[in-house]
Amino acid sequence: MSEGPGGALGAAERRAGRLGAAGYAFALCLAVLAAVGGIALLVEQPYLFPSLGPTVMLFFESPRQRSAAPRSSLIGHGVAILAGAGCLALFGLTDHPPVTQEGVTGARVGAAALSVALTALVLRLLDCPHPPAGATTLIVSLGLLTSTRELLAIAVGVLLVTVLGVALNRLLGVRQPLWR
Numbered sequence: 794m795s796e797g798p799g800g801a802l803g804a805a806e807r808r809a810g811r812l813g814a815a816g817y818a819f820a821l822c823l824a825v826l827a828a829v830g831g832i833a834l835l836v837e838q839p840y841l842f843p844s845l846g847p848t849v850m851l852f853f854e855s856p857r858q859r860s861a862a863p864r865s866s867l868i869g870h871g872v873a874i875l876a877g878a879g880c881l882a883l884f885g886l887t888d889h890p891p892v893t894q895e896g897v898t899g900a901r902v903g904a905a906a907l908s909v910a911l912t913a914l915v916l917r918l919l920d921c922p923h924p925p926a927g928a929t930t931l932i933v934s935l936g937l938l939t940s941t942r943e944l945l946a947i948a949v950g951v952l953l954v955t956v957l958g959v960a961l962n963r964l965l966g967v968r969q970p971l972w973r
Contacts, residue, residue: 798856800966818853825849825957829950839943840950844870844928848951851925852958856969860922863959864972869916869923870951874944876911877933880904891936901935908934 797803805813826841826849833840848870851861859865881887884904892901908930916922929947932938938947962969 796857796968799968800962802853802856802962802965802967814854818850821853821958821961822846822849825852825954825961828957829953832953833950838946838949839938840946840953842929842932842938842947842950844873844925844932845950845954847925847928848923848954849958851923852954852962852969856962856967859920860924862970862972863955865916865921865923866925866951866955868919868921869912869926870929871948872915872919872921873908873912873926873929874933874947876908876915877904877930878939878944880908880911880930880934881936881939883907886934886936887939889936891939893935893937895936904934905931 797806802814802817805817807813809816826845829845830841848866851858852866855861881904884900884907886900886904889895889901895901909927912926912930916926929951932947933944938944959969959971963971
């Protein structure tokens with residue numbers, strides 16, 4: 794996209810170049826993940842998980858890209874959760890301990906590989922790119938978060954990060970599309 798991000802991010806880039814953009818990303822990644830972490834502490838739910846890091850980085854480093862659109866984040870992680878859970882069931886792993894306890898097995902490799910491939914396929918077909926969803930589907934298919942409660946916590950974490958991230962960008966005048 795030829796048009797810059799505008800708002801505070803555009804101003805930071807004009808004033809301080811790469812350092813200004815880096816400061817913007819630093820401050821807002823810190824704020825959003827700390828806020829979601831605070832909420833997670835209050836309600837004692839695992840709302841923070843690894844693939845939220847790259848999601849917030851997309852929001853604040855490249856907010857005009859399609860992969861940083863709220864639609865891509867929400868649909869991407871939703872598809873990833875479903876693909877990961879579906880592959881767990883398909884490979885008979887729903888009652889198994891996570892890969893960190895059980896070790897790598899052929900079934901786990903199959904579930905992991907297929908879940909990422911399915912996530913990529915569906916997101917491509919929906920024209921909804923969001924690479925961090927690849928981490929989410931692995932978190933599920935590797936058995937790290939698998940219960941209904943944990944899968945709902947993933948979904949809530951994604952929703953919180955997306956709403957807070959987009960709200961902050963918009964509040965600061967950054968032209969991040971609301972939906973594409």
